[in-house]
Amino acid sequence: MRDDYPFSIVEDRWQKFWEQNGTFAARDGGARPPYYVLDMFPYPSGTGLHIGHPEGYTASDILARYHWALGYNVLHPMGWDAFGLPAEQHAVQTGVHPAANTERNIAKFRSQICHLGFAIDWRREINTTDPAYYRWTQWIFLQLFRHGLAYVDARPVWWCPELKTVLANEEVVNGLSERGNFPVERRPMRQWILRITAYAEQLLAGLEDLDWPDSTKRQQVAWIGRSEGMEIDFSVAGSREVIDVYTTRADTLHGVTYLVLSPEHPALASIVAPECAASVAAYQKMAAAKSDLERTDLAKDKSGVDTGALAIHPLTGRTIPVWVSDYVLGSYGSGAVMAVPAHDVRDFAFAKKFFLPIETVVLLPDGAVELPHCGEGILTNSGDFDGMPSKDGRVAIGNRLQKLGRGRPAVNYKLRDWVFSRQRYWGEPVPIVWVDGEDFLKISCDQSSPFAEFLPDKPVSFSEGGKTSFAVPLPASQLPLILPPVDCYLPTEGGESPLARASEWLAVDLHPASGELRPAQGERAADGWIRGRRETNTMPQWAGSCWYHLRYLSPNFAAGPVDPAAEAFWKVPNFYIGGAEHAVLHLLYARFWHQFLHTIGVVRTKEPYPRLFHQGLILGEDGNKMSKSRGNVVNPDDVIASHGADALRLFEMFLGPLDAVKPWDMRAVGGIARFLKKIWRFFLNDDGRPSAVFVAEPCDDEPTQRLLHETIAIVRRDIEQLHFNTAISQLMILLNHMQRLKKIELATGKIFLQLLAPFAPHICEELWHRCGGTSSIAHAPFPEVDSQKMHRELGKILVQVNGRIRGELAVPPDLPSGEILRQARCLPRVEVHLMEREIVKEIYVPGKVVNFVLR
RNA sequence: GUCCGGAUGGCGGAAUGGUAGACGUAGGGGACUUAAAAUCCCCUGACCUUUGGGUCGUGUGGGUUCGAGUCCCACUCCGGACACCA
Numbered sequence: 001m002r003d004d005y006p007f008s009i010v011e012d013r014w015q016k017f018w019e020q021n022g023t024f025a026a027r028d029g030g031a032r033p034p035y036y037v038l039d040m041f042p043y044p045s046g047t048g049l050h051i052g053h054p055e056g057y058t059a060s061d062i063l064a065r066y067h068w069a070l071g072y073n074v075l076h077p078m079g080w081d082a083f084g085l086p087a088e089q090h091a092v093q094t095g096v097h098p099a100a101n102t103e104r105n106i107a108k109f110r111s112q113i114c115h116l117g118f119a120i121d122w123r124r125e126i127n128t129t130d131p132a133y134y135r136w137t138q139w140i141f142l143q144l145f146r147h148g149l150a151y152v153d154a155r156p157v158w159w160c161p162e163l164k165t166v167l168a169n170e171e172v173v174n175g176l177s178e179r180g181n182f183p184v185e186r187r188p189m190r191q192w193i194l195r196i197t198a199y200a201e202q203l204l205a206g207l208e209d210l211d212w213p214d215s216t217k218r219q220q221v222a223w224i225g226r227s228e229g230m231e232i233d234f235s236v237a238g239s240r241e242v243i244d245v246y247t248t249r250a251d252t253l254h255g256v257t258y259l260v261l262s263p264e265h266p267a268l269a270s271i272v273a274p275e276c277a278a279s280v281a282a283y284q285k286m287a288a289a290k291s292d293l294e295r296t297d298l299a300k301d302k303s304g305v306d307t308g309a310l311a312i313h314p315l316t317g318r319t320i321p322v323w324v325s326d327y328v329l330g331s332y333g334s335g336a337v338m339a340v341p342a343h344d345v346r347d348f349a350f351a352k353k354f355f356l357p358i359e360t361v362v363l364l365p366d367g368a369v370e371l372p373h374c375g376e377g378i379l380t381n382s383g384d385f386d387g388m389p390s391k392d393g394r395v396a397i398g399n400r401l402q403k404l405g406r407g408r409p410a411v412n413y414k415l416r417d418w419v420f421s422r423q424r425y426w427g428e429p430v431p432i433v434w435v436d437g438e439d440f441l442k443i444s445c446d447q448s449s450p451f452a453e454f455l456p457d458k459p460v461s462f463s464e465g466g467k468t469s470f471a472v473p474l475p476a477s478q479l480p481l482i483l484p485p486v487d488c489y490l491p492t493e494g495g496e497s498p499l500a501r502a503s504e505w506l507a508v509d510l511h512p513a514s515g516e517l518r519p520a521q522g523e524r525a526a527d528g529w530i531r532g533r534r535e536t537n538t539m540p541q542w543a544g545s546c547w548y549h550l551r552y553l554s555p556n557f558a559a560g561p562v563d564p565a566a567e568a569f570w571k572v573p574n575f576y577i578g579g580a581e582h583a584v585l586h587l588l589y590a591r592f593w594h595q596f597l598h599t600i601g602v603v604r605t606k607e608p609y610p611r612l613f614h615q616g617l618i619l620g621e622d623g624n625k626m627s628k629s630r631g632n633v634v635n636p637d638d639v640i641a642s643h644g645a646d647a648l649r650l651f652e653m654f655l656g657p658l659d660a661v662k663p664w665d666m667r668a669v670g671g672i673a674r675f676l677k678k679i680w681r682f683f684l685n686d687d688g689r690p691s692a693v694f695v696a697e698p699c700d701d702e703p704t705q706r707l708l709h710e711t712i713a714i715v716r717r718d719i720e721q722l723h724f725n726t727a728i729s730q731l732m733i734l735l736n737h738m739q740r741l742k743k744i745e746l747a748t749g750k751i752f753l754q755l756l757a758p759f760a761p762h763i764c765e766e767l768w769h770r771c772g773g774t775s776s777i778a779h780a781p782f783p784e785v786d787s788q789k790m791h792r793e794l795g796k797i798l799v800q801v802n803g804r805i806r807g808e809l810a811v812p813p814d815l816p817s818g819e820i821l822r823q824a825r826c827l828p829r830v831e832v833h834l835m836e837r838e839i840v841k842e843i844y845v846p847g848k849v850v851n852f853v854l855r
Numbered sequence: 856g857u858c859c860g861g862a863u864g865g866c867g868g869a870a871u872g873g874u875a876g877a878c879g880u881a882g883g884g885g886a887c888u889u890a891a892a893a894u895c896c897c898c899u900g901a902c903c904u905u906u907g908g909g910u911c912g913u914g915u916g917g918g919u920u921c922g923a924g925u926c927c928c929a930c931u932c933c934g935g936a937c938a939c940c941a
Contacts, residue, residue: 337941726877842921
């Protein structure tokens with residue numbers, strides 16, 4: 001009775017070996033070319049690793065190990081995106097500082113990841129909640145502030161009464177909070193906002209050269225939402241007010257039968273007719289109270305009221321009514337639209353409901369009328385422009401408006417500025433102190449004050465309750481601004497973050513001349529000091545992940561976010577892998593920060609992630625998404641315990657294409673474990689020494705060598721194309737072949753181990769050493785293809801009659817085509833057909849196929 | 856609604872326009888065994904068959920081609936993203 005493969009002993013041994021020997025330590029320099037492979041770092045949740053994590057991590061690990069074997073200097077790091085709501089909610093419930101819980105979760109994640117045997121350089125581990133890390137997150141924020149890209153504004157933001165916090169647009173899904181699905185409402189609040197729209201053009205342009213999934217690029221293009229059109233002025237009869245609308249369809253201008261303003265439009269109050277004032281005010285109030293859900297989903301039936309005002313058409317001089325409706329967004333364009341019901345579905349629906357006139361000005365290309373017709377066509381009822389194709393009309397009418405001074409070309413984006421503050425505890429504190437106007441002058445007039453270090457050209461101020469405060473950035477020497485201890489992790493009643501509870505921290509005295517800060521002392525600041533109140537907002541979880549790819553390059557660098565020398569060497573990840581759920585938010589924010597850091601000279605690259613890949617979801621065995629409530633969750637720890645880490649890694653890669661959504665299959669895991677067991681028994685005798693089938697000198701027959709080199713070629717190609725499932729099946733084919741041999745070269749067996757090692761590193765390392773390997777298999781040069789060995793004496797030619805296979809020929813590659821056709825005609829199953837009917841055409845594709853086309 | 860992706864045996868999936876179903880699972884049969892497990896070998900898309908083979912077969916219907924799972928057009932279903940952005 002032979003022992004089965006003792007995977008837990010073997011895996012434990014090599015995990016320790018790699019760690020102790022620094023096998024996968026990346027070096028910041030040297031002759032080997034750099035290869036940087038990055039995983040989206042995890043949020044260390046309390047529930048531990050789920051089965052999806054090892055999928056992406058194994059893929060990146062295969063690439064890391066493959067490149068080590070190709071002679072690269074590989075950087076494959078890991079870290080923790082550890083700020084965030086769950087740790088804070090835990091703190092609210094238990095009163096324990098979120099750092100303690102976070103640390104425990106990280107320890108669990110680290111241990112679980114280590115048990116998968118990844119070639120990670122753990123000396124570079126980073127943690128976004130570590131003050132040594134968030135010091136530089138704060139520093140980058142201050143740079144954004146310094147360059148006018150961070151500002152404050154009281155604006156209606158999404159307020160979630162349940163979470164007691166403000167949410168960003170993208171955290172609100174269908175009027176519910178993304179986390180927890182709680183209802184949200186609009187509430188004006190002072191917010192820090194990043195001017196990402198200043199980078200809209202760059203963010204769009206930069207996409208072009210990225211090697212990213214098309215769908216992800218498309219999502220970003222759609223999110224940025226650039227459009228070109230015209231701004232057109234409509235004056236209001238009996239008023240000096242001018243309503244400026246944005247349209248991409250200036251060609252339909254003659255079809256405008258009314259204007260619509262958003263309920264938030266600033267001109268409303270001044271233009272509304274007295275008899276309509278009450279109903280407009282009521283409508284505005286109703287719209288303000290509506291949640292996003294109500295304003296979008298339920299608004300399929302459009303609502304609105306007449307303002308009683310009349311606008312004047314800029315070309316025809318006709319007067320048209322002005323309505324207000326919440327189907328017009330206040331935050332896009334100018335918050336007002338010209339309604340062309342004949343050629344816009346929304347305007348059409350609105351006009352039908354409120355019996356507003358509909359005027360056709362674009363005919364279908366064949367002259368027919370269809371309503372609403374939103375595509376291109378021929379202009380009609382458009383005065384001088386009749387008969388023009390709508391595309392040309394767009395330009396012509398645009399030009400006419402410009403000449404009249406009633407319009408100008410305009411570009412609009414769907415992208416909004418990024419609401420960057422959160423009223424939470426467990427995030428990076430915003431390193432800002434608020435002072436009053438008089439005190440602010442003492443700083444802004446003294447360029448030598450340390451507090452002037454990050455002062456923008458235009459001061460950032462905020463007025464509330466008749467009092468204006470000015471934002472003073474902390475000097476870099478005051479970073480990190482560490483989270484103060486608090487007694488309670490709940491936001492204040494007023495919606496301020498728990499930091500507002502840290503009263504001793506909150507009030508500070510600043511010394512403009514020296515740059516010193518100290519807790520406020522006394523009723524008023526002492527001479528030479530300024531009294532200030534600290535900013536209580538913290539940064540969103542996205543902040544830390546906007547630049548972590550840079551921190552791995554020099555995790556301990558103390559003079560900046562990244563050591564310029566390390567940045568020059570590693571640049572950016574050659575390969576970045578993570579879930580498609582980050583297609584827009586993280587990947588857009590990180591590109592924004594990276595582009596900004598490029599602008600200010602911190603990095604020399606313009607884009608952070610030149611090559612991106614999304615691994616697919618792994619579903620439960622029932623084909624549904626894994627969830628506790630369905631009871632179909634597979635725990636990676638259990639799989640490692642029962643089958644080993646190599647089996648888990650191999651299985652997740654064998655399951656199907658890396659980017660596909662695929663269901664788990666426990667029985668197939670058993671199949672992979674069998675594959676490993678077969679390898680073990682093939683390589684070793686009962687005594688644990690190399691099997692007797694191995695011989696030192698060359699002895700392989702031609703088919704064996706051919707299969708070996710075909711396998712080398714396929715595994716290399718498949719790893720490069722991320723087709724890991726087919727690489728593994730090819731290795732199974734090779735093993736099945738080798739098992740049938742009486743004897744085999746030891747070198748062949750070792751090549752097999754090298755080919756498999758990136759996928760199943762533990763067993764390969766063990767067998768490699770038992771077969772005489774002295775240093776790690778990870779650094780043994782990857783096997784090369786010998787194309788001579790793949791050469792065949794005879795080529796196979798398929799023979800078809802009318803496209804159906806009727807036989808095959810084995811011929812020397814240089815045999816003339818005439819001879820091949822002659823032999824093909826003589827094949828018995830071909831001959832039968834040729835006797836009955838005459839040949840119309842003979843096709844010979846060299847080296848592949850012969851086809852006789854019969855009448 | 857708009858945009859994108861997909862549909863191949865019982866199941867996961869392979870197939871540079873050239874032998875569809877590699878590899879793995881599951882199933883059937885056999886060997887070994889007192890037995891079971893483990894392991895090894897053979898078979899396994901459907902139908903017909905004189906056992907040589909033949910016909911059909913990659914969601915549906917058309918098309919291009921000597922030849923289509925693969926390319927084109929239309930449709931059905933499934934999945935994903937966006938969703939009043941003027």
